[in-house]
Amino acid sequence: xxxxxxxxxxxxxxxxxxxxxxxxxxxxxxxxxxxxxxxxxxxxxxxxxxxxxxxxxxxxxxxxxxxxxxxxxxxxxxxxxxxxxxxxxxxxxxxxxxxxxxxxxxxxxxxxxxxxxxxxxxxxxxxxxxxxxxxxxxxxxxxxxxxxxxxxxxxxxxxxxxxxxxxxxxxxxxxxxxxxxxxxxxxxxxxxxxxxxxxxxxxxxxxxxxxxxxxxxxxxxxxxxxxxxxxxxxxxxxxxxxxxxxxxxxxxxxxxxxxxxxxxxxxxxxxxxxxxxxxxxxxxxxxxxxxxxxxxxxxxxxxxxxxxxxxxxxxxxxxxxxxxxxxxxxxxxxxxxxxxxxxxxxxxxxxxxxxxxxxxxxxxxxxxxxxxxxxxxxxxxxxxxxxxxxxxxxxxxxxxxxxxxxxxxxxxxxxxxxxxxxxxxxxxxxxxxxxxxxxxxxxxxxxxxxxxxxxxxxxxxxxxxxx
Amino acid sequence: xxxxxxxxxxxxxxxxxxxxxxxxxxxxxxxxxxxxxxxxxxxxxxxxxxxxxxxxxxxxxxxx
Ligand SMILES: Cc1ncc(C[n+]2csc(CCOP(=O)(O)OP(=O)(O)O)c2C)c(N)n1
Ligand SMILES: [Mg+2]
Numbered sequence: 001x002x003x004x005x006x007x008x009x010x011x012x013x014x015x016x017x018x019x020x021x022x023x024x025x026x027x028x029x030x031x032x033x034x035x036x037x038x039x040x041x042x043x044x045x046x047x048x049x050x051x052x053x054x055x056x057x058x059x060x061x062x063x064x065x066x067x068x069x070x071x072x073x074x075x076x077x078x079x080x081x082x083x084x085x086x087x088x089x090x091x092x093x094x095x096x097x098x099x100x101x102x103x104x105x106x107x108x109x110x111x112x113x114x115x116x117x118x119x120x121x122x123x124x125x126x127x128x129x130x131x132x133x134x135x136x137x138x139x140x141x142x143x144x145x146x147x148x149x150x151x152x153x154x155x156x157x158x159x160x161x162x163x164x165x166x167x168x169x170x171x172x173x174x175x176x177x178x179x180x181x182x183x184x185x186x187x188x189x190x191x192x193x194x195x196x197x198x199x200x201x202x203x204x205x206x207x208x209x210x211x212x213x214x215x216x217x218x219x220x221x222x223x224x225x226x227x228x229x230x231x232x233x234x235x236x237x238x239x240x241x242x243x244x245x246x247x248x249x250x251x252x253x254x255x256x257x258x259x260x261x262x263x264x265x266x267x268x269x270x271x272x273x274x275x276x277x278x279x280x281x282x283x284x285x286x287x288x289x290x291x292x293x294x295x296x297x298x299x300x301x302x303x304x305x306x307x308x309x310x311x312x313x314x315x316x317x318x319x320x321x322x323x324x325x326x327x328x329x330x331x332x333x334x335x336x337x338x339x340x341x342x343x344x345x346x347x348x349x350x351x352x353x354x355x356x357x358x359x360x361x362x363x364x365x366x367x368x369x370x371x372x373x374x375x376x377x378x379x380x381x382x383x384x385x386x387x388x389x390x391x392x393x394x395x396x397x398x399x400x401x402x403x404x405x406x407x408x409x410x411x412x413x414x415x416x417x418x419x420x421x422x423x424x425x426x427x428x429x430x431x432x433x434x435x436x437x438x439x440x441x442x443x444x445x446x447x448x449x450x451x452x453x454x455x456x457x458x459x460x461x462x463x464x465x466x467x
Numbered sequence: 468x469x470x471x472x473x474x475x476x477x478x479x480x481x482x483x484x485x486x487x488x489x490x491x492x493x494x495x496x497x498x499x500x501x502x503x504x505x506x507x508x509x510x511x512x513x514x515x516x517x518x519x520x521x522x523x524x525x526x527x528x529x530x531x
Pocket of ligand 2: 365366367391392393394395396397
């Protein structure tokens with residue numbers, strides 16, 4: 001059980017639905033400390049700290065309600081890890097499941113939404129609106145785009161929202177930790193925050209606490225506890241897509257007074273605000289980061305509509321500052337949120353199983369890869385055509401840089417990486433190598449593409465970028 | 468023929484359209500695996516339970 005707590009914490013931070021079913025020792029032994037296998041003082045209490053809910057099935061007839069509750073919660077609440085533990089002496093008891101008793105409602109529960117007229121009124125009066133989109137907005141692309149266009153509002157995106165409105169003139173795929181993005185937000189007279197927890201790994205990456213006050217804040221979130229965590233003018237609790245649709249309708253009903261200025265002029269100004277922010281945000285980044293972003297763009301353009309899964313490594317840090325992925329829900333990583341190293345290799349495997357027809361590309365650092373490269377064999381065994389990119393700078397470079405920056409002599413940042421070519425070979429996985437030069441990487445990616453196609457998408461490959 | 472809690476669990480998951488599960492069996496969970504081979508559910512054996520969890524995470528983000 002303890003081995004899976006880290007992924008559960010990560011899923012909790014990023015609102016990912018996950019059902020964790022575990023065993024636990026037989027009921028009569030619990031809490032006695034008798035030295036049983038896998039014994040913990042109180043396994044369930046431990047899980048309660050991380051799971052959204054943790055339930056023990058201590059009798060056979062408790063299985064059904066526990067499962068019904070879990071599935072209900074997935075569809076109606078902010079998703080997260082749900083834990084069910086079954087004692088070893090309960091697992092084998094006789095129990096007949098009547099399938100008709102499976103009663104979870106499958107996403108019908110969320111249809112009740114609050115009234116949106118006050119919020120619509122406030123938006124209609126705004127002259128300088130900014131939308132903040134988080135992971136909770138990732139299924140709302142059509143209506144989000146409509147609303148943004150209607151309001152001429154730039155859309156600032158956290159990492160989990162990236163991919164929405166790709167290349168749209170109002171899209172700001174840049175971190176709200178950057179000065180330029182913060183300026184855009186500070187200048188707004190009304191901020192509409194959709195499905196975002198306003199967490200510091202997106203909004204205050206450098207922990208300088210200089211995030212501006214959000215004027216006229218309207219928040220949309222499915223979770224009431226989340227809404228209670230920040231001061232807001234208006235809180236709308238419920239499904240983001242339905243609420244945005246309702247807002248859009250209300251606004252259209254109010255439209256006789258709006259627009260105050262000629263439409264074209266106004267939309268031009270929104271586009272300008274977004275474009276200026278994008279340019280200034282990129283300019284703020286170091287030449288290294290800009291180079292890393294060029295590599296990410298190249299991956300995206302070589303493999304359109306792919307799924308990019310990342311670890312906490314330089315390329316991904318750069319991307320979380322600025323990167324415009326080309327489809328929503330398809331860029332996720334461990335550089336923001338809970339941030340557990342070793343995420344990318346197994347998460348990419350999960351992604352490839354969920355979307356066998358799509359290209360999955362995994363980006364790990366040499367340090368992060370060493371946390372979980374045992375899972376490369378799972379990808380081989382399951383015949384998943386993942387491209388595992390290893391960004392090898394021979395150490396925990398981003399951490400080393402942070403130490404040096406604050407005058408700490410770097411210690412512990414130089415784990416020697418394995419020979420990745422041999423590692424690939426040991427896993428019977430084709431291997432390619434290149435430098436971080438954009439042109440060289442482009443050639444290698446094309447070669448990788450051919451390899452994946454050449455094996456009829458039944459085999460993963462590794463590309464090592466030596467930095 | 469009567470079934471066990473473990474088999475009922477598998478039946479529940481199958482009836483709820485669960486197609487893939489991730490795990491590493493151990494003596495603490497073997498009874499949960501009874502019934503799995505006859506079901507339509509694909510079991511992915513990770514190499515570490517942390518992998519189990521992160522795979523489920525990646526799967527959920529893409530399928531959900
Ligand atoms: C589980 C866990 N342990 C430690 C850390 C701290 N940490 C964050 S990034 C990093 C270095 C990662 O090295 P590498 O993957 O090689 O990436 P690089 O910065 O060199 O690109 C470390 C140790 C973490 N985020 N998670
Ligand atoms: Mg490194």
